[in-house]
Amino acid sequence: MRLMKPLVTTSxxxxxxxxxxxxxxPKESRVPGGIAVVPLxxxxxxxxxxxxxRGNRVMVVSATGTxxxxxxxxxxxxxxxxxxxxxxxxxxxxxxxxxxFTIEDKEYKAQYLTIKNKxxxxxxxxxxxxxxREKAEMVGAFKHWDPIAQPPVTFALPAKGPxxxxxxxxxxxxxxxxxxxxxxxxxxxxxxxxxxxxxxTVLTTGNxxxxxxxxxxxxxxxxxxxxxxxxxxxxxxxxxxxxGDTLGLxxxxxxxxxxxxxxxxxxxxxxxxxxxxxxx
Ligand SMILES: [Zn+2]
Numbered sequence: 486m487r488l489m490k491p492l493v494t495t496s497x498x499x500x501x502x503x504x505x506x507x508x509x510x511p512k513e514s515r516v517p518g519g520i521a522v523v524p525l526x527x528x529x530x531x532x533x534x535x536x537x538x539r540g541n542r543v544m545v546v547s548a549t550g551t552x553x554x555x556x557x558x559x560x561x562x563x564x565x566x567x568x569x570x571x572x573x574x575x576x577x578x579x580x581x582x583x584x585x586f587t588i589e590d591k592e593y594k595a596q597y598l599t600i601k602n603k604x605x606x607x608x609x610x611x612x613x614x615x616x617x618r619e620k621a622e623m624v625g626a627f628k629h630w631d632p633i634a635q636p637p638v639t640f641a642l643p644a645k646g647p648x649x650x651x652x653x654x655x656x657x658x659x660x661x662x663x664x665x666x667x668x669x670x671x672x673x674x675x676x677x678x679x680x681x682x683x684x685x686t687v688l689t690t691g692n693x694x695x696x697x698x699x700x701x702x703x704x705x706x707x708x709x710x711x712x713x714x715x716x717x718x719x720x721x722x723x724x725x726x727x728x729g730d731t732l733g734l735x736x737x738x739x740x741x742x743x744x745x746x747x748x749x750x751x752x753x754x755x756x757x758x759x760x761x762x763x764x765x
Contacts, residue, residue, distance in 0.1 A: 508550025511562065511638045512761040516591035518567040518653045520752065520761050521575070524548065524557035528580045533634070536561045536579035541753040542630055543577055544706040546638075562638065564752030567653060567665050593653035593665065598742055605695065605740035606658045612694055619693045626688045626701040626709060627751040633705030639764035640682035641728055643712065644735060644746045646673035652758040658740075667756040668711070668749035675744040677735040679712055681726040682762070690718050696747070697739025700732050707754070713747040714739050 513522045525545065528534045536543040544562040548554045561577050565588055569575065577584040600606050608616060650670035656663045685704040693699050696713035700720060703709050716736025720726065737744040750759040 509635075509638050510546070510551055510560070514758070514761055515565065515586065515588045517565055517569045517571075517588065518591070518593075518756070518758050519565050519588070520757055521561075521563045521565060521586050521588070522553070523561040523563060523577055523584050523586050524553050525559040525561055525577075525579050525582075525584060526557045527582065528557075528559050530558075530580070533559055534580040536577050538563050538575070538577050538753055539566075541628065541755075542707055543579075543753045544636065544708060545579070546635060546706075562752065564755030564757040566755045567667070591653070593655055594651075595657065596650060596654040596666065597657045597660065600658050600740060600742065602740070603659075606661060606663075608694065616694045619691065619696075622689065622691065623693075623696075623699075623701065623711070624754065626703075626711075627754045628707070629688055629703050629709065630707055631686070631703055631705045636705035636708050637683035637685070637728075638708070638762060640710075640750075640759070640762040641680075641764065642671070643682045643710075643732070643748055644671045644673045644677060644679050646671045646677070646745075648672075649745055652756075652760065668713070668747045669759040671746045671748060673735045673744065673746060675716060675735055675737065679715065679732045679735060679746055681728055681730045681732060682710060684727050685710070685725075687720045687722050687724040687726065687732075689722055690720065693739060695740045697741070698733070698736060699739075702726065702732075707752060709751045710759075711747075711749040711751070713749070714741050714745060716744075 533545040548560050571590045649672040654666040685702040688701045688703045698715040700712045715733045718733040
């Protein structure tokens with residue numbers, strides 16, 4: 486009996502995390518840092534139309550098997566920037582048409598953190614230069630486009646542990662305002678495994694000033710995921726991974742207050758709430 490339960494749980498988790506069928510969509514949440522699913526009505530082409538939002542290419546998936554299938558053939562799945570204001574009209578362009586959509590406000594909480602390494606709050610000019618270089622490298626990865634027809638849009642959790650900081654928090658480091666929290670933090674012990682939440686390819690790995698040891702995975706059509714503060718990286722660019730494959734280990738490298746995984750999900754070069762992709 487002792488063996489039975491974990492076995493059943495594992496196989497169920499495997500079925501849930503590998504289920505990839507037409508009709509899978511992330512959870513829609515039309516708020517800053519959320520996702521809009523926009524029907525590209527009127528476009529009947531057999532192949533997916535090219536869609537664009539603020540200069541970045543947007544994921545387009547088949548509406549077949551979704552709640553929209555009687556309404557449209559194609560759906561744009563768009564990441565909404567945290568900085569977007571609800572009064573702004575957001576517009577996707579596709580097939581020569583404009584598709585406007587509106588969003589609601591979301592008030593994210595504030596978080597105050599104390600960082601012992603002062604350079605991680607007020608870096609010197611050389612460190613700022615380093616950070617800018619690293620940021621350009623990361624944005625390059627976030628903008629990567631692989632034309633996979635049906636990218637995996639439901640994820641398994643990449644680490645076991647409580648969520649210690651949600652996405653979107655307004656952040657103050659040593660009382661100074663900084664960029665909002667662009668990922669989800671999962672608290673886990675030093676050396677615990679970090680695993681791929683879905684199939685994909687390793688785009689880049691690096692040791693970054695703020696993010697520490699980092700891996701960025703590509704899942705196709707501008708959907709990428711990033712893993713930070715790792716103590717060890719076990720993959721290299723070009724590696725093809727399946728759900729549950731190990732990326733490396735939990736660590737406390739970069740700007741941290743303790744060991745944890747910072748997990749970011751990016752769509753059309755916009756960091757969105759990873760919760761929206763979780764499959765249970
Ligand atoms: Zn974080």
